[in-house]
Amino acid sequence: MLLTLALALSATASATPRTLDQIKASGTLKLGTEGAFPPFNFYQGKTLTGFEVDLGNALGKALGLKVEWVVQPFDGLLIALNQGRFDAVVASHAITPERQKAVTFLNPHYCSTVNIVARKGGPLSRQALAGKTVGTQIGTAQIPILQAIPGIKDVRTFPNDQTVLSALQAGRVDAWSSNGPVVAYMLKQTGQGGKILIGEAISRERNAGAVAKGNTALQGALNAALTRVQADGTYAKLSQKWFGQDIRCQ
Numbered sequence: 001m002l003l004t005l006a007l008a009l010s011a012t013a014s015a016t017p018r019t020l021d022q023i024k025a026s027g028t029l030k031l032g033t034e035g036a037f038p039p040f041n042f043y044q045g046k047t048l049t050g051f052e053v054d055l056g057n058a059l060g061k062a063l064g065l066k067v068e069w070v071v072q073p074f075d076g077l078l079i080a081l082n083q084g085r086f087d088a089v090v091a092s093h094a095i096t097p098e099r100q101k102a103v104t105f106l107n108p109h110y111c112s113t114v115n116i117v118a119r120k121g122g123p124l125s126r127q128a129l130a131g132k133t134v135g136t137q138i139g140t141a142q143i144p145i146l147q148a149i150p151g152i153k154d155v156r157t158f159p160n161d162q163t164v165l166s167a168l169q170a171g172r173v174d175a176w177s178s179n180g181p182v183v184a185y186m187l188k189q190t191g192q193g194g195k196i197l198i199g200e201a202i203s204r205e206r207n208a209g210a211v212a213k214g215n216t217a218l219q220g221a222l223n224a225a226l227t228r229v230q231a232d233g234t235y236a237k238l239s240q241k242w243f244g245q246d247i248r249c250q
């Protein structure tokens, strides 16, 4: 028991984020993501795929590195990043002042809104959320924004957006809040188009990858790689493939 504890503690203590030189020497870039946020990072059968997975692979290629994906629940990603479980995270994090205290963000790889979503006849605006319950993913940037809506009854957190959508369909919450492109994709996939509607935007995000706090050499290399794939047409091609439009920040 004691030995297990000691091993666990030493594993945590010795886990240090890798430097750019160490990553280059290993030949492999480890990227962390969630795998449940379609069409950005998700599973198609047993295959991890999505816009951010394609983009992360392209960034690795631009740096001459192989990419290895590490998948874990969203709410622990930034802690795992600082513990060195992977070198960078690519999981649609909004750049927020709060998160900037904890990690070092890359330049945003897209911009998007966060919307209020409800069944037909349900609350589709901030105003309509008075007295209502909204569900959203745990660990997300929209939680404090939702909590600040005047008169809102309850903000309930769920492990991922699939579970919030199920709760909305079952009437266990009055509304759902998530990034617009994710809602649009999931409603289309599940054939909920006319029954569930996308309402008001409650925030506009710059969505970015991040490296461990202060890992600036790696930040510089990944930003340079992003600039390159955005300049050479790779980014435009991937954005067209997943969204039918270019979603880079204007």
Ligand code: ARG
Pocket (backbone or CB within 6 Å): 034, 035, 036, 037, 041, 074, 091, 092, 093, 094, 095, 137, 139, 140, 141, 142, 179, 205, 207
């Ligand atoms: N954009 C929101 C945020 O920054 C949600 C991101 C959720 N990402 C995910 N892979 N589930 O908190």
